[in-house]
Amino acid sequence: MDSYRYMGLRKQLAELLATKGIKDAGVMAAIQKVPRHAFIDTQFDQYAYQDMAFKIGAGQTISQPFTVAFQTELLQATKGMKVLEIGTGSGYQTSVLMELGLKVFSVERQRMLYDRVKVLLPKLGYAPKLFFGDGFAGKPAFAPFDRILVTCGAPFVPEALLEQLRPGGMLVIPVGEGDVQEMLRITRREDGSTQTESFGEFRFVPMLPERSNDI
Numbered sequence: 001m002d003s004y005r006y007m008g009l010r011k012q013l014a015e016l017l018a019t020k021g022i023k024d025a026g027v028m029a030a031i032q033k034v035p036r037h038a039f040i041d042t043q044f045d046q047y048a049y050q051d052m053a054f055k056i057g058a059g060q061t062i063s064q065p066f067t068v069a070f071q072t073e074l075l076q077a078t079k080g081m082k083v084l085e086i087g088t089g090s091g092y093q094t095s096v097l098m099e100l101g102l103k104v105f106s107v108e109r110q111r112m113l114y115d116r117v118k119v120l121l122p123k124l125g126y127a128p129k130l131f132f133g134d135g136f137a138g139k140p141a142f143a144p145f146d147r148i149l150v151t152c153g154a155p156f157v158p159e160a161l162l163e164q165l166r167p168g169g170m171l172v173i174p175v176g177e178g179d180v181q182e183m184l185r186i187t188r189r190e191d192g193s194t195q196t197e198s199f200g201e202f203r204f205v206p207m208l209p210e211r212s213n214d215i
């Protein structure tokens with residue numbers, strides 16, 4: 001259940017994110033709308049609107065709001081665009097993308113998380129296309145995408161994801177093999193070549209390999 005208290009906390013969170021450099025008005029509005037408390041266990045309620053990531057079971061991490069806002073801002077997505085998200089996790093980032101009026105396709109590698117989000121998001125009024133599968137492969141049947149957002153730490157840039165970008169499309173992906181990843185934005189040009197920009201270091205849970213014992 002949402003409440004005025006939660007709404008107030010979200011407003012404060014958005015203000016905090018602004019002091020940390022988030023500028024995009026659409027992203028700010030989305031952060032103020034998505035009920036982050038609904039994505040976490042009630043025992044962690046008090047942390048719901050603090051700017052922190054935390055683990056909430058089954059290897060699941062709900063990303064830090066700043067990271068969600070930062071990645072979303074990097075996407076420069078406009079209403080109606082087709083966006084592929086890799087790593088549905090809690091579904092929080094997915095919901096932020098939905099609030100921006102995007103057509104969202106999201107892939108999760110862990111069955112338990114996929115099952116949970118599949119029930120939760122419709123209850124919150126969001127209807128993205130959710131898939132259980134391997135993000136390294138992208139979602140070729142629904143390609144090309146205007147934007148692709150990876151929310152787990154990728155050891156390298158998966159070729160399949162670049163191939164599924166439409167010309168002019170962008171891939172936002174944290175890349176790095178260790179604990180720390182570099183946030184990259186890769187734009188695919190009309191001629192198929194790419195341009196890469198870097199936006200500093202972040203920490204994500206690792207992108208799981210195709211065959212993993214964790215599943």
Ligand code: SAH
Nearest residue numbers: 062087089090093109134135151152207208
């Ligand atoms: N966007 C999420 C972040 C979750 S953490 C949120 O807002 O809560 C990253 C998620 O990526 C985890 O749920 C993890 O299971 C998932 N993941 C890891 N490797 C993956 C892969 N190869 N394909 C798809 N999802 C993957």
